Amino acid sequence: MLKVGKKAPDFEGKAYHKGDFKDVKLSDYEGKWRIVCFYPGDFTFV
Amino acid sequence: MSAVAVKYDDIKELGAEVISVSTNSHFSHKIWDEVELSKMVDGGIPYPMVADPSGSIGKKYGVYDEEEGVNVRGRFLIDPDGVLQAMEVLTPPVGRNVEELFRQLQAFKHVRKTGEATPSGWHPGKATLKPGKNLVGKVWKEWQPENN
Numbered sequence: 001m002l003k004v005g006k007k008a009p010d011f012e013g014k015a016y017h018k019g020d021f022k023d024v025k026l027s028d029y030e031g032k033w034r035i036v037c038f039y040p041g042d043f044t045f046v
Numbered sequence: 047m048s049a050v051a052v053k054y055d056d057i058k059e060l061g062a063e064v065i066s067v068s069t070n071s072h073f074s075h076k077i078w079d080e081v082e083l084s085k086m087v088d089g090g091i092p093y094p095m096v097a098d099p100s101g102s103i104g105k106k107y108g109v110y111d112e113e114e115g116v117n118v119r120g121r122f123l124i125d126p127d128g129v130l131q132a133m134e135v136l137t138p139p140v141g142r143n144v145e146e147l148f149r150q151l152q153a154f155k156h157v158r159k160t161g162e163a164t165p166s167g168w169h170p171g172k173a174t175l176k177p178g179k180n181l182v183g184k185v186w187k188e189w190q191p192e193n194n
Contacts, residue, residue: 002108008122008130009106013067015094016075024065024094027128033062033151034124038109038117039047040138042070042078 008036047095049144051087060151064093067104069116072097109135123150125158165189 002009012025026034047066050057057064070078075095084090096103104110104117111118121142123132131154134142153164162174175181175188 002106002130002133004130004132006130007128008124010128011067011096011103011106013096013098013103014072015065015096016072016079017094018090018092021072021076022094024096026065026124029063029065030128031126033060033126033155035050035057035062035064035147035151036107036122036124037047037050037064037066037142038104038107038120039066039068040114040116040118041068042074043082044138 047083047091049141050147051083051091051093053144053148054092056148057151060155062151065096066091066093067096067098067117069098069101069104071099121147123147123154125154166191 008026010025010027012023015022015024017024026036050064050066054064068075072095075097079090079095098104098117101110101115101117107120107122109117109120118135119138119140119142120133120135122130125131132150136142149169152170153168156162156170156174157164160174163177164174168174173189175185181188
């Protein structure tokens with residue numbers, strides 16, 4: 001169960017980033033503030 | 047996605063990184079960025095767009111909709127220690143407010159640095175509260191909703 005004030009679950013996945021494909025892991029950015037945004041799908045309108 | 051991208055320089059300046067996630071493949075992310083998003087945002091999306099085809103990342107964050115097979119709209123603010131500080135989850139038709147996300151990032155950073163608390167609607171430069179025994183029952187002296 002996800003709760004504020006508790007550790008956010010780590011994850012990793014294949015990513016597209018500025019022209020390249022790479023593996024991205026949340027914990028790669030340890031020591032920084034991070035904003036993770038989920039959205040329903042590419043080519044949707046909002 | 048493009049709204050966050052437009053604000054990205056400001057977010058980056060506060061030392062934060064953005065990661066977006068949907069159930070589309072990284073190939074799809076590439077095409078979407080090339081044919082559409084790069085026409086809304088100079089240079090295209092500046093942050094990594096992660097593929098979550100099985101919804102396994104979405105499941106960890108409670109945003110995966112099994113029936114539709116997609117992740118609903120959710121944004122999560124995580125501090126440098128990896129602790130989740132804020133989250134917002136919406137059904138798909140309504141977009142998020144990036145300004146509010148930015149305000150929260152500023153407020154959480156301020157709190158982390160100073161140990162103070164930021165009242166409702168706080169923006170940098172506005173009054174903060176210093177929690178402690180002297181403040182109990184006396185918040186009204188320090189802060190009134192109509193003055194802030």
